Amino acid sequence: MAAGRPPTMRDVAAHAGVSVSTVSRVVNAERYVDAATREKVEASVAALGFLRNESARTLRPGQRTATVALVVEDLTNPFSAELAHGVELVAAAAGYVVLLLSTGRDAAGERDEVREQEIVAELLRRRVDGVLVVPGADDAAGRYAALAERAPVVFVDRLPRGVRGDVVLLDNAGGSRRLTGWLVDRGHRRIAYVGGDRRSGPGAKRYSGFRAALKAVGVPEHRELLRFGRRSSEEARTATGELLALPDPPTAVFCDNNRMTVGALLAVHRAGADVVVAGFDHVELAEVLVDRVALVTYDPVDVGRRAAGLLVERLAGADVAPRKITVPVELAEFGNR
């Protein structure tokens, strides 16, 4: 398991009978190396199983670590996982390796700011070339500003206030508007809303799209049908159950994200209620659960690919103003009825 120290360029040089500089040139595929010399060195590299120590290379000023970091809250979320996959694809193709860090939540479900600070310091210590962040909140400015000063940062899904950086967002407001419009077009007037945080980030945009769509056609928003701050599918199920039990229940439920949709689907299915479920994010098997479902979907892998693309461009020297990409979303309709 511990097989001595790995061979160094010095070992290769000795083996090939050349200088260390020459080995370096060969390893770096530089020009101006005699073909015969090159072959000799390559033979020694192979014979010794030499692999250049990247830490040593990196030490020289101007040298890159060829490392990018991806900071997410929780990889358990399918959005983050697929995003990470897209990031890895593009990063690897461009010669970067991905460092994965999750910020997590503390026991109370609150953001762990100490951990976030520590992550930022760690990335700085490791001199990563660039960072992709899916921020947990809009107020992360202070935390990521120090990072953004030293390395390009691309934000995904939300842009913290006051930080400079490229950003990749979903068309949250537009998607919500279309989804709500779809319900209204089908005659729904009492539409419930089950969601998480309505104050910031994607949740805020989704709620604003919902309101805008209702307002545009003069359909009233019923305050008693709005449920915010739900964090899990269980909480969404309970909330939806309560809504269905109302004297004048909704005819449709708008769900803010996939956990909300899962909860709502369960509640509607169990109640055997004649209610349409409309949700943001893809939910597997949704269509067979409830008579009629509409979902706003998009490809998280693509979000990751685009975000990594922006970062790679920055690292390649694109010296332009911060850019913003809005990934389009699609409305998919399912149902037996």
Next chain:
Amino acid sequence: MAAGRPPTMRDVAAHAGVSVSTVSRVVNAERYVDAATREKVEASVAALGFLRNESARTLRPGQRTATVALVVEDLTNPFSAELAHGVELVAAAAGYVVLLLSTGRDAAGERDEVREQEIVAELLRRRVDGVLVVPGADDAAGRYAALAERAPVVFVDRLPRGVRGDVVLLDNAGGSRRLTGWLVDRGHRRIAYVGGDRRSGPGAKRYSGFRAALKAVGVPEHRELLRFGRRSSEEARTATGELLALPDPPTAVFCDNNRMTVGALLAVHRAGADVVVAGFDHVELAEVLVDRVALVTYDPVDVGRRAAGLLVERLAGADVAPRKITVPVELAEFGNR
């Protein structure tokens, strides 16, 4: 964005009026530093925003990179994603950072051995302290042997032939046996099998558990009811559809993994067939789709935690024979009937 070179220990030393050695001692929290000196240095560290260059530290022989790598085939798979989360939790707690690499598959769905070789080389170049691998095949020996010689490797989900290393497996055979037994106990005699590769890895164990359970109670295996080599839920759905259309259809379908289960659930649901679905892996909402379902479940996050735990122990110096952990699985039963 590019704010000059970051401060070095030399800058801190000058600022604090001490030597570089002293700065190093303070930064490394060594003893034998005068309290006043320490404070002075800490003040300078803070003033300059010094963060020790980890590449430079690493260069010294015997110094660790505090980096572990996780190699998976595809993070899109929820198993890998949750596993990665478990790994990250334990690694971070132990002071390691996680490098994420996916091997992927080529266009034809075949393993990309060149990419795997390149990943191994990359990890060696970066001098990672240890590696967690979810191998794509049993014959990966040659590929990971070079790695295992230089750094501890923990294999997850399958152990390639001929490689030394710790391994964390699921109780595949046991889970399959119980699941099959559950079906037999309920009177099923014509049980279909829909699965992927039956030759190696988890698939082989699951199939052998299935056979063993049938054999134990003298229930015959019906060759016309076995479908292997299915790779997606679509392929599983088609296969299940065919099985249901047989003149003498099965009364239950055993599914090898979650994609198979999703496909089978859809097929049974659409056909309105009175068939029980039994599957390995958790499937969200499975219970509301089909009248009766049994699933073998486990916690992939826990698998990741345990694998990372083994690795961290190795890195802490545990010099013991290769260890094997088998993560238990649970049988969960759902249904309206």
Next chain:
DNA sequence: CTGAAAGCGCTTACAG
């Protein structure tokens, strides 16, 4: 085309 030498930012014996 090739080599000797300096230097990247740290850590670590070795003195004191």
Next chain:
DNA sequence: CTGAAAGCGCTTACAG
């Protein structure tokens, strides 16, 4: 308790 010096494994001007 503190500092001067050597050295980790590379890269890169500078000569030749």
